[in-house]
Amino acid sequence: MRRSAMALSRLTxxxxxxxxxxxxxxxCPGMKFAAFHEGMYREHxxxxxxxxxxxxxxxxxxxxxxxxxxxxxxxxxDNPQDPALTAKVLGWMRESYSAVVFATTSRxxxxxxxxxxxxxxxxxxxxxxxxxxxxxxxxxxxGVAYLHRPDGPLVVLWSTxxxxxxxxxxxxxxxxxxxxxxxxxxxxxxxVASFQLSADGTDAAPVPVFDGMVAMPDLQWGNGExxxxxxxxxxxxxLSLVHMLRQQRLIDAEPxxxxxxxxxxxxGRRRSRTDTITYLRYNSRSHTDGVGGGRRYTHxxxxxxxxxxxxxxxxxxxxxxxxxxxxxxxxxxxIVVRDKVTMVG
Numbered sequence: 001m002r003r004s005a006m007a008l009s010r011l012t013x014x015x016x017x018x019x020x021x022x023x024x025x026x027x028c029p030g031m032k033f034a035a036f037h038e039g040m041y042r043e044h045x046x047x048x049x050x051x052x053x054x055x056x057x058x059x060x061x062x063x064x065x066x067x068x069x070x071x072x073x074x075x076x077x078d079n080p081q082d083p084a085l086t087a088k089v090l091g092w093m094r095e096s097y098s099a100v101v102f103a104t105t106s107r108x109x110x111x112x113x114x115x116x117x118x119x120x121x122x123x124x125x126x127x128x129x130x131x132x133x134x135x136x137x138x139x140x141x142x143g144v145a146y147l148h149r150p151d152g153p154l155v156v157l158w159s160t161x162x163x164x165x166x167x168x169x170x171x172x173x174x175x176x177x178x179x180x181x182x183x184x185x186x187x188x189x190x191x192v193a194s195f196q197l198s199a200d201g202t203d204a205a206p207v208p209v210f211d212g213m214v215a216m217p218d219l220q221w222g223n224g225e226x227x228x229x230x231x232x233x234x235x236x237x238x239l240s241l242v243h244m245l246r247q248q249r250l251i252d253a254e255p256x257x258x259x260x261x262x263x264x265x266x267x268g269r270r271r272s273r274t275d276t277i278t279y280l281r282y283n284s285r286s287h288t289d290g291v292g293g294g295r296r297y298t299h300x301x302x303x304x305x306x307x308x309x310x311x312x313x314x315x316x317x318x319x320x321x322x323x324x325x326x327x328x329x330x331x332x333x334x335i336v337v338r339d340k341v342t343m344v345g
Contacts, residue, residue: 099167136200
């Protein structure tokens with residue numbers, strides 16, 4: 001885990017499996033902790049002795065009557081006057097940890113170059129959430145993406161259960177702090193935002209379900225050095241990535257195999273595993289460059305861009321298309337997103 005955390009700022013595609021392993025390893029204990037304690041609080045509020053209470057009492061050799069009072073001593077964010085609020089917080093924690101664990105289940109990994117990341121962030125406008133997105137539109141139901149950028153990479157994770165997709169996003173510094181945190185009994189989870197996917201064959205926009213950064217802004221603990229709030233909003237960035245990947249003319253997706261060594265959970269024996277990482281490279285053939293005034297530039301940058309709805313008869317619905325109005329800079333130079341980007345929509 002420490003190896004993956006320290007490499008986050010300069011991660012390479014073959015290291016993506018190590019990052020996924022570290023994220024799952026870090027979140028799994030928190031998911032179990034939060035689920036177990038949430039169950040205890042729910043059963044207490046219902047006045048029943050269920051599975052969670054019985055297991056807690058049995059493991060500690062105490063009576064079921066005293067189990068809840070013992071459990072609340074180890075719970076995070078316990079509110080003696082409002083156990084229902086504590087149950088809500090534990091539920092938020094469980095969902096946040098679970099989203100990270102399940103994001104790595106199918107081993108889908110994506111590595112975006114600086115140019116591709118610049119396009120994705122340029123398209124992460126608020127208007128991107130107004131376009132329909134179904135489960136079939138996602139690059140995969142779950143996955144982990146690494147967006148390389150010079151001012152600090154971003155890590156995006158998502159997982160889908162039924163018709164709800166949950167997304168977490170952190171800067172590389174935030175993800176590193178998360179992986180290295182040793183707070184007891186559990187480390188703070190990465191904030192997760194969830195939305196309901198659009199129904200098939202409709203132009204209905206995805207419906208927001210929950211935003212952990214809004215609902216639980218003061219419930220952070222640990223060393224206080226997390227920079228989750230320094231990262232962009234997760235859902236617009238994720239949806240921009242989704243719709244950009246659907247436009248094959250903008251991004252070339254190249255599968256890259258990476259062989260890593262892992263340990264079996266049974267005996268701890270090492271074995272070799274091959275993962276496929278999708279390398280996302282900007283397609284320089286997708287536009288006409290503009291170079292003006294004889295000046296020499298070392299980068300290209302998006303000056304204007306917007307999303308446009310385009311009707312697809314085969315799908316019987318509209319699909320958002322990213323229109324690059326103008327890119328300045330010489331052909332072949334990398335793209336950057338500047339602070340003075342002008343977006344029109």
